[in-house]
Amino acid sequence: MERNVTLTFSEEQAELLEVAQNFCRDKSPVPTVRKLIEDDLGYDPAVWEEMVALGWLGIAVPEEFGGVGLSMAEVVPVVEQMSRRLMGGPFVPATLAAQALIAGGTEKQKSAILPEICAGKVATLALTEPHADWNLTHIEAKAVEEGGKLKLSGTKIFVVDAASAEWIVASVSKDGAPALVIIEKSTLPEGALRREVVADETRRSFRLELDGVTVPADALLDVSRAKETLDHIDLAASLLLSAEACGAAASCVDYTVEYLQTRKQFGKLIGSYQSLKHPTVDALVAYEMARSHLYNAACTFGQQGEGEIAVRMAKSEASDALSFAADRAIQFHGGFGFTYECDAQLYRRRSMWCEYLHGDGPYQRAKLADLLF
Amino acid sequence: MSDVSQKELDEFRAGARAWFAENVPSEPDFMLPLTFMEVGTQEQFDFLRDWQRKCYEAGYLGAAWPKEYGGGGLAQAFQDVATQEMHRAGGPIMLNAIGINWAGPLILDMGSEEQRKAYIKGILSAEDIWCQGFSEPDHGSDLGNAQTRAVRDGDDYVINGSKIWTTQGNYAKYMILLARTDPDAPRKYDGLSFFLAPMTVPGVETVPIKKLTGEYGFTQTFFTDARIPATSLIGGEGKGWAVAMRTLEYERGARGGQAGGYVTVYPDVGEVVELAKRALRNGHPACEDPIIRDKLVKLLATYRGLQLNGKRSRIAPLVQDKPMSLPLSSKLIATEFYREINQLAMAMQGPRGAYYVGEPEAYDEGIWQRSYLNAFSGTIGGGTSQIQHNIIGEHVLGLPKS
Numbered sequence: 074m075e076r077n078v079t080l081t082f083s084e085e086q087a088e089l090l091e092v093a094q095n096f097c098r099d100k101s102p103v104p105t106v107r108k109l110i111e112d113d114l115g116y117d118p119a120v121w122e123e124m125v126a127l128g129w130l131g132i133a134v135p136e137e138f139g140g141v142g143l144s145m146a147e148v149v150p151v152v153e154q155m156s157r158r159l160m161g162g163p164f165v166p167a168t169l170a171a172q173a174l175i176a177g178g179t180e181k182q183k184s185a186i187l188p189e190i191c192a193g194k195v196a197t198l199a200l201t202e203p204h205a206d207w208n209l210t211h212i213e214a215k216a217v218e219e220g221g222k223l224k225l226s227g228t229k230i231f232v233v234d235a236a237s238a239e240w241i242v243a244s245v246s247k248d249g250a251p252a253l254v255i256i257e258k259s260t261l262p263e264g265a266l267r268r269e270v271v272a273d274e275t276r277r278s279f280r281l282e283l284d285g286v287t288v289p290a291d292a293l294l295d296v297s298r299a300k301e302t303l304d305h306i307d308l309a310a311s312l313l314l315s316a317e318a319c320g321a322a323a324s325c326v327d328y329t330v331e332y333l334q335t336r337k338q339f340g341k342l343i344g345s346y347q348s349l350k351h352p353t354v355d356a357l358v359a360y361e362m363a364r365s366h367l368y369n370a371a372c373t374f375g376q377q378g379e380g381e382i383a384v385r386m387a388k389s390e391a392s393d394a395l396s397f398a399a400d401r402a403i404q405f406h407g408g409f410g411f412t413y414e415c416d417a418q419l420y421r422r423r424s425m426w427c428e429y430l431h432g433d434g435p436y437q438r439a440k441l442a443d444l445l446f
Numbered sequence: 447m448s449d450v451s452q453k454e455l456d457e458f459r460a461g462a463r464a465w466f467a468e469n470v471p472s473e474p475d476f477m478l479p480l481t482f483m484e485v486g487t488q489e490q491f492d493f494l495r496d497w498q499r500k501c502y503e504a505g506y507l508g509a510a511w512p513k514e515y516g517g518g519g520l521a522q523a524f525q526d527v528a529t530q531e532m533h534r535a536g537g538p539i540m541l542n543a544i545g546i547n548w549a550g551p552l553i554l555d556m557g558s559e560e561q562r563k564a565y566i567k568g569i570l571s572a573e574d575i576w577c578q579g580f581s582e583p584d585h586g587s588d589l590g591n592a593q594t595r596a597v598r599d600g601d602d603y604v605i606n607g608s609k610i611w612t613t614q615g616n617y618a619k620y621m622i623l624l625a626r627t628d629p630d631a632p633r634k635y636d637g638l639s640f641f642l643a644p645m646t647v648p649g650v651e652t653v654p655i656k657k658l659t660g661e662y663g664f665t666q667t668f669f670t671d672a673r674i675p676a677t678s679l680i681g682g683e684g685k686g687w688a689v690a691m692r693t694l695e696y697e698r699g700a701r702g703g704q705a706g707g708y709v710t711v712y713p714d715v716g717e718v719v720e721l722a723k724r725a726l727r728n729g730h731p732a733c734e735d736p737i738i739r740d741k742l743v744k745l746l747a748t749y750r751g752l753q754l755n756g757k758r759s760r761i762a763p764l765v766q767d768k769p770m771s772l773p774l775s776s777k778l779i780a781t782e783f784y785r786e787i788n789q790l791a792m793a794m795q796g797p798r799g800a801y802y803v804g805e806p807e808a809y810d811e812g813i814w815q816r817s818y819l820n821a822f823s824g825t826i827g828g829g830t831s832q833i834q835h836n837i838i839g840e841h842v843l844g845l846p847k848s
């Protein structure tokens with residue numbers, strides 16, 4: 074139990090943090106965020122192109138496939154800073170789909186698709202199902218071989234940014250075992266995708282009906298690595314959701330503090346009231362702690378045992394920290410907090426996404442209990 | 447001093463490891479205090495004083511303090527190694543906590559040459575025990591309102607009033623004393639002065655106070671026309687508040703320069719996990735209870751987070767937004783964590799949670815219950831958790847004063 078925890082921060086991480094901090098601040102002020110909420114696509118293609126040009130889509134993709142050749146640790150500061158400005162867009166799903174291919178794709182799939190992702194084409198994942206099990210290896214969607222092809226069936230939910238994606242990597246059960254297949258989105262039948270209504274309006278999420286979808290046999294990822302690929306994606310997704318939660322928590326605390334420093338009631342700045350001040354400090358402390366866990370999870374990502382513990386701790390702490398900070402943000406804005414105009418709702422809605430996807434705090438802690446004792 | 451070679455450090459470590467292996471005393475037949483605030487009997491006091499002196503004489507305490515005043519004159523890295531090895535060997539705590547952790551660094555920092563020469567060596571050897579006279583019966587959190595009077599009379603100051611909750615007050619030879627020299631100063635803070643006051647002069651009386659555990663550990667100190675030399679003033683008359691604030695930075699670990707060692711033994715969180723496996727709650731091992739599991743993991747995450755916060759605070763790009771956030775919150779997090787983990791340990795014990803020290807049926811001789819009660823020394827002493835919230839809110843977040 075008494076372990077020496079590590080927290081290292083590479084020069085590359087530091088550089089990306091600084092660049093991303095400035096970029097996201099400039100490109101994603103709140104009015105832009107609000108404008109894009111009304112937009113079908115949910116992001117600005119011109120900004121996306123700039124991100125592609127910065128090499129961000131290939132950060133954790135090996136150089137041989139057109140990437141930068143770094144790791145998930147370097148993706149973390151970028152995602153954190155994007156979420157700090159509540160940026161939308163398919164950066165996270167594209168990064169995770171690339172991870173799925175790197176971990177479990179065939180050589181042919183990797184060389185065909187990874188360079189395209191690095192160049193800005195979007196891919197996404199279809200993992201979650203209506204049975205709502207956070208365990209990604211519980212798969213009810215099926216792939217059955219038929220005439221040299223794979224016939225798919227079942228339903229996927231939370232297929233993020235499917236509308237802008239060229240490829241959807243879906244988990245299916247094949248011969249009773251987990252498998253992953255690549256679906257070219259252009260081959261989907263009419264009506265296979267339905268946009269879901271999600272609390273975080275900066276996101277674009279879809280329900281995918283697989284019934285009637287057929288893919289060629291070589292759309293299958295390496296079946297022998299399907300289970301470890303799913304585990305890898307689960308942890309990678311949890312890591313990035315933790316980064317998003319931390320980024321949003323940082324600005325949520327700042328947003329609340331600003332109001333507490335300017336709003337007066339009973340002749341005093343409301344920040345002088347301890348019933349507001351102390352919980353705001355608790356929100357800060359929880360955020361800071363979550364951020365330390367986040368960068369611990371980043372630098373140990375992929376390590377056997379320790380890596381998983383670190384990610385699950387980060388997810389548990391970061392989810393709780395953002396939800397608390399945003400919940401109090403609404404309350405501390407009084408009547409204004411109850412309005413759409415107040416940004417507190419943006420943070421609280423984002424927290425629902427970060428918290429409930431890939432396992433909330435209690436779920437992560439139950440998993441951790443199994444790992445720790 | 448900065449370019450210490452790894453080889454030197456390794457050699458020093460090997461020496462320290464061997465020395466501690468040989469010299470850490472075996473458990474006495476009485477309970478040893480887990481913190482410096484729990485020293486309540488003469489046998490505990492003698493035992494710990496002896497241990498601190500030995501560590502000092504071996505060169506493993508004050509190793510980085512200047513040689514001319516009694517320190518080891520080495521780079522800080524050596525003391526860090528010594529402290530790590532002390533931990534590793536599981537040695538008892540250092541007794542003279544206030545001396546080595548805050549009065550000493552303060553004297554080195556702000557004291558005169560004479561004061562350094564007079565006090566530093568005795569602090570390290572535990573020859574001279576130090577206590578802290580800040581809190582008063584009517585002014586605790588509101589330290590700036592302290593009313594104990596100090597009146598200049600020739601070469602002396604004459605002290606009248608009372609200090610309370612004085613840890614180790616009955617053992618101390620010196621007190622860092624905050625007293626009011628000018629009751630008419632327009633700002634309450636400007637009337638305060640800070641003294642390195644001898645406790646051995648006539649007119650100083652200490653009365654032990656029984657703690658909530660039924661044991662002893664602190665005192666009330668009464669001053670009745672007690673004359674202390676004017677040379678014991680530090681920082682200048684009317685400048686006491688600034689000195690007190692500096693002292694609190696040392697006390698809360700927000701500023702470095704302490705002599706080393708440790709003054710509190712935190713339970714290894716592994717022991718709590720181990721308790722969860724054997725303690726019976728509702729007829730089953732506590733670790734099978736989902737609520738206990740959830741709470742325990744949450745606290746393990748806090749424990750780990752504290753260590754990670756420490757590491758992150760040294761990575762500049764990761765603390766640039768609010769640089770004081772991590773240093774100013776560590777006291778709050780650590781002391782509340784310690785209280786909560788002991789509380790959870792009791793909850794694991796089912797009906798036995800209600801036992802106490804002395805009951806043979808109690809788990810681990812009732813130490814969890816006692817530690818829980820003692821844990822409030824952390825959340826109240828050194829500035830309460832509520833005051834810590836104010837400090838963080840005002841100094842880190844820039845919120846208006848309450």
Ligand SMILES: Cc1cc2nc3c(=O)[nH]c(=O)nc-3n(C[C@H](O)[C@H](O)[C@H](O)COP(=O)(O)OP(=O)(O)OC[C@H]3O[C@@H](n4cnc5c(N)ncnc54)[C@H](O)[C@@H]3O)c2cc1C
Binds near residue numbers: 336339407411
């Ligand atoms: C759904 C809804 C319906 C409403 N309907 C009506 C209506 O029909 N008619 C009507 O007149 N009003 C109505 N209100 C207004 C409501 O009564 C006020 O919003 C409420 O009294 C808070 O005032 P405020 O919005 O100015 O917030 P503020 O008073 O500015 O409060 C901001 C924050 O500071 C806190 N705070 C303020 N003062 C203190 C203090 N002294 N100590 C500690 N904390 C403090 C508050 O708790 C809050 O968290 C409604 C509000 C809502 C949300």
Ligand SMILES: Cc1cc2nc3c(=O)[nH]c(=O)nc-3n(C[C@H](O)[C@H](O)[C@H](O)COP(=O)(O)OP(=O)(O)OC[C@H]3O[C@@H](n4cnc5c(N)ncnc54)[C@H](O)[C@@H]3O)c2cc1C
Binds near residue numbers: 483587830
């Ligand atoms: C074990 C132990 C050892 C100690 N050792 C020493 C020592 O060696 N030397 C020494 O000088 N002192 C010592 N103290 C005293 C300690 O510093 C004080 O107890 C502490 O600062 C609180 O002061 P108080 O007891 O007067 O409580 P009060 O200040 O009266 O506080 C009572 C309650 O009110 C709250 N409160 C007070 N002001 C505010 C505010 N502005 N905002 C919100 N809440 C507030 C407090 O948090 C607390 O919960 C020790 C205390 C303990 C428990």
